[in-house]
Amino acid sequence: MTSKATARAHPIQGLVKYHGLRDEADRHPYHDSISVCTAPSNTTTTVEWEPDASEDTYVIDGEPVEGRGAERIDNVVDAIREHAGFDHAVRVESENSFPSNVGFGSSASGFAALAYAACEAAGLELTRPEVSTFARRGSSSAARAVTGAYSDLHTGLNDVDCRSERIETGVGELDGEPFDPESDLRIVTALVPSYKETEAAHREAADSHMFDARRAHVQDQLAEARDALREGAFHRIFETAEHDSLSLAATTMTGPAGWVYWQPETIAVFNAVRELRTESDVPVYFSTDTGASVYVNTTADYVDRVESRIAEVGVDTNVWEVGGPARTVDDALF
Structure with missing residues (x-):
């Protein structure tokens, strides 16, 4: 276990968008969705697991995260903690290179970078589709930001079915x-x-x-x-x-x-x-x-x-x- 890692992910433009969730906790959408990641816009996130700390800390663009924003981060880190088999506290800091909450997919890149960094810091050897199931718990669109480029998030009621896969494009x-x-x-x-x-x-x-x-x-x-x-x-x-x-x-x-x-x-x-x-x-x-x-x-x-x-x-x-x-x-x- 490395305990600390930094990841970068790009936001998404929805091409065929999902709307509505069967399950708000695990964020299972009603149907598949397809998107394309957009660069150079990105979110960079550093995650450190801290076994001696007493509580989790979350900071985005220099501001502490509380309320519903913190709950959504909890959904991701708690699932990774359970998968890794430890109960360490975590420190998360994140920065966006582009405006958030204006329709440019910042939650997608944010939760994708969080999940990828947290899994790396926990020493988990996972494929990107597997990591996408953790990112999905923060934002369904984040699953597609993990796999990148043109990706398809499949609908489903579990992590085997409801994960993102890259679409191979032709010329x-x-x-x-x-x-x-x-x-x-x-x-x-x-x-x-x-x-x-x-x-x-x-x-x-x-x-x-x-x-x-x-x-x-x-x-x-x-x-x-x-x-x-x-x-x-x-x-x-x-x-x-x-x-x-x-x-x-x-x-x-x-x-x-x-x-x-x-x-x-x-x-x-x-x-x-x-x-x-x-x-x-x-x-x-x-x-x-x-x-x-x-x-x-x-x-x-x-x-x-x-x-x-x-x-x-x-x-x-x-x-x-x-x-x-x-x-x-x-x-x-x-």
Whole structure:
């Protein structure tokens, strides 16, 4: 047992998103979900098991974590403690390189880095799919951030079934040139700062009259996305992601709280993307998770033009690429 380790993980953009949980404690989703990790955005987390300490301590971006945030961290570290067969206290410090709670998947990278570092520090020799089952207990999306790139979290009622696996992608063709989903994708992020509460949306998901329709429809979305990724088919992959974003929003907006998280800038980005695609024949699609910020998916050849147009909306932009799996790093936070 090494007792201390540092890990880094990338957040995710949901392509076919999960919504709602069968089991809130172990965070078993109702159906599979597919995402792509985004880099260079990342979370770095250092974990040290402290057998002589009397209590756990959690710090994120320099601030102590309490309340529900601490409970979610407890879910992860308690499961790892049980698996490792000890009852040591733990010290956790974490830093994000990008804004959190704005719809850019910070909980995914956060719990992925936590689980990976905690397992490494405990001396557990586990595969990434196995580590993903611990990360899932903090955030279902974190399971996919452990395995990285394009990953699929399978539904299930136990850790053998409900884990993430990497999807192997193929090279397709776009505009007469090869398109590799892992090296050629560019993601223009449109930051729309608007705090969102994802847990509340998941908790009331099944109360929407649209929920059963989404569960039926999402199976076709999953099949389409998997096949398109294996074919390297840009338009099929990201048209599916765009359509799924609208389906997810329809379900959240028709829940008991009538939760609308899009802002005027969000809609303006949607319109700019559709204008580029329909009037200028640019390969570009939008995608959102549960938040007001937008992912704009395009290719390396078109990214400068797309970013320029999105910036005209009046939002802050960045350009991200496909990120890899969670991994250990040397630059410890303490």
